[in-house]
Amino acid sequence: MSNLRSNIVAWLGRKYFTRIQKNGFDLSKMSFLPDATLAPLRRDGLDPIADLSRTRAKEPISKIWLPFGINAWLVTGYDETKAVLGKAKGFSSDFTNLAERNIGVAPQQNPGGLGFSDPPTHTRLRRLLTPEFTMRRLSRLTPRIHSIVEERLDEMAAAEGPVDLVQSFALPIPALVICELLGVPYEDRDDFQRHSTARFDLFDGANASFGAMSDSLSYLHGIVRKQRETPGDGLLGMLVKEHGDELDDHELAGLADGVLTGGLETTASMLALGTLVLLQAPEQFAAIRDQDEVVDPFVEELLRYLTVVQVAFPRFAREDMEIAGTRISAGDLVLCSLSGANRDEKLGPDMERVDPHRQAPSHLAFGYGIHRCIGAELAKMELRAAYPALIRRFPAMRLAVPAEKLSFRKLSIVYGVEELPVLLK
Numbered sequence: 001m002s003n004l005r006s007n008i009v010a011w012l013g014r015k016y017f018t019r020i021q022k023n024g025f026d027l028s029k030m031s032f033l034p035d036a037t038l039a040p041l042r043r044d045g046l047d048p049i050a051d052l053s054r055t056r057a058k059e060p061i062s063k064i065w066l067p068f069g070i071n072a073w074l075v076t077g078y079d080e081t082k083a084v085l086g087k088a089k090g091f092s093s094d095f096t097n098l099a100e101r102n103i104g105v106a107p108q109q110n111p112g113g114l115g116f117s118d119p120p121t122h123t124r125l126r127r128l129l130t131p132e133f134t135m136r137r138l139s140r141l142t143p144r145i146h147s148i149v150e151e152r153l154d155e156m157a158a159a160e161g162p163v164d165l166v167q168s169f170a171l172p173i174p175a176l177v178i179c180e181l182l183g184v185p186y187e188d189r190d191d192f193q194r195h196s197t198a199r200f201d202l203f204d205g206a207n208a209s210f211g212a213m214s215d216s217l218s219y220l221h222g223i224v225r226k227q228r229e230t231p232g233d234g235l236l237g238m239l240v241k242e243h244g245d246e247l248d249d250h251e252l253a254g255l256a257d258g259v260l261t262g263g264l265e266t267t268a269s270m271l272a273l274g275t276l277v278l279l280q281a282p283e284q285f286a287a288i289r290d291q292d293e294v295v296d297p298f299v300e301e302l303l304r305y306l307t308v309v310q311v312a313f314p315r316f317a318r319e320d321m322e323i324a325g326t327r328i329s330a331g332d333l334v335l336c337s338l339s340g341a342n343r344d345e346k347l348g349p350d351m352e353r354v355d356p357h358r359q360a361p362s363h364l365a366f367g368y369g370i371h372r373c374i375g376a377e378l379a380k381m382e383l384r385a386a387y388p389a390l391i392r393r394f395p396a397m398r399l400a401v402p403a404e405k406l407s408f409r410k411l412s413i414v415y416g417v418e419e420l421p422v423l424l425k
Contacts, residue, residue: 037064040074040311040337041411045403046273047352048310052076052340060344061326064335072333073326076340078347078364080324084315084336085368087323091315091334093371094118098314113258114374115313122370125255128243132181132235133374138381141180145385148176153393156424162400165420170271171264173386174379178263181378182256183234184223220253227252235259263375267382269308269416274387276406276420277302277354279399284354289391298356299383304363305354307339308415312367338364339415394424 039052055062060077075081084091095116114125131137152169159168178184224236228244231237236256239247247255278285287294315334320327328334343351347360366373373379391397400421407418 034065036062036074037066037072038411040076040335040340041413043339043408043415045408046277046306048337048339048343052337053343056340056344061324061328066333070333071329071331072335073328075323075334075336076344077324078341078344078361081312081336081338081341081364082368083323084334085312085364085371087321088119088370090318090321092118092318093122093313093315097316097333113254115258115262115371119370124246125251126370126374128239128246129235129255129374132238133377135377138378141177141378142381142385144180145173145177145382146389148173148180149386149389153389157393159424162421162423165275165422166268166272166417167419169386169390170275170420171268173271174264174267174382177267177378177382178260181235181263182259183227183232183237220256221249223256224249224252259375262373263378265414265416266308266373267379269414270303270306270379270383271386272417272420273306273308273415274299274302274383275390275422276399276403276417277306278387278391279397279422280403281354284356285391287356288388289395292388294356295384295388299380299387300363301354301356301358302383303365303380304342304360306415307342307363307365309365309367310337310339310413310415312336312338313371338367397422397424399423 035051036055039049039055042049042052044050055074056076060080061073061075064072064074066072075084093116114122114129117125152172156163156168163169224240227236227240228249231240231244236252239252239255278288284298288298312335315336317328317330317332317334319330322328342363342365345351348358351360366376366379400423406420409416409418
């Protein structure tokens with residue numbers, strides 16, 4: 001059991017840190033792409049770069065250049081993004097679209113899961129997962145989430161000098177929660193945190209990115225085999241016990257992979273960046289510290305404002321169509337900028353700042369349509385528990401370095417800050 005636990009947490013840390021800077025197709029060619037193509041992956045601090053908003057104002061669906069002879073479009077408008085993401089019959093997210101277009105990945109590198117599948121496969125897999133992600137079923141995790149948060153705060157309180165909030169707080173909380181959800185065993189929290197925050201060499205290019213996915217899936221296949229033999233009480237064990245005959249090992253591993261990656265790096269980034277927002281906004285810091293009722297609207301607004309998942313899974317048009325007056329041909333690739341859409345001025349005034357009191361339409365931080373993140377409610381549970389607990393435990397918390405000295409990820413699908421050193425007293 002101890003070896004299994006160590007392998008799990010070591011793999012989790014490796015997976016997290018080898019994927020946080022993977023940015024689409026082939027990163028070895030990224031430097032040759034024009035600025036308009038790279039715009040949705042770049043930011044100026046916490047904000048999407050100005051070119052993205054200028055593009056949205058001029059052409060909410062604009063032509064972009066990609067290698068491999070792919071005809072591609074970038075969608076930056078809110079209404080236009082909803083139109084694309086909501087048109088499941090018109091667009092395909094299936095992995096084979098990538099493998100068949102000679103971009104350096106092979107069919108056998110398909111990670112599976114929900115993100116790279118279409119109906120009816122997607123419908124079947126999501127139907128099996130959905131019951132475990134309802135608020136009623138997730139509520140059983142509430143005590144454990146609060147316990148995990150308090151454990152992290154206790155360890156931070158014992159530290160001397162500055163604390164890196166990424167390694168001490170933002171990363172271990174979702175990592176432990178996801179393991180709790182999946183039923184992945186761990187016995188020693190200190191080992192888990194140490195392995196989960198270890199940094200590994202990063203690789204360039206689509207081959208390396210999908211190679212890392214293949215390695216992860218190989219590892220998860222081992223976990224699945226153990227669950228087949230002795231099903232646990234978590235999500236994987238439940239799927240084996242209730243639907244084991246309907247799911248092969250690759251599908252189970254793909255579902256586990258999606259839950260782990262979708263619930264780890266995204267929530268970790270939100271915890272770190274959200275705390276940075278609060279440290280730079282004294283009024284909101286005080287409100288979260290003193291008023292329970294402001295926490296929920298603040299979390300929703302923060303999700304919109306930060307939109308850490310900057311672009312949605314690529315869509316390929318199944319047929320010729322028109323979206324908001326733009327003709328899209330069958331086979332075209334469409335990338336939706338979620339960060340651009342969530343800052344669209346059509347949603348209301350001054351969308352470039354955080355305003356928990358605004359009455360705006362639903363944000364797209366978790367996507368939209370059939371591929372909307374299935375773990376959205378779990379992520380919000382973690383954020384609603386973590387932000388007020390952190391601030392109330394450390395009301396004097398402040399940045400240990402000037403904000404302009406912080407290092408953010410560059411050209412990253414999931415945006416985040418590399419380190420967030422803070423003083424707690």
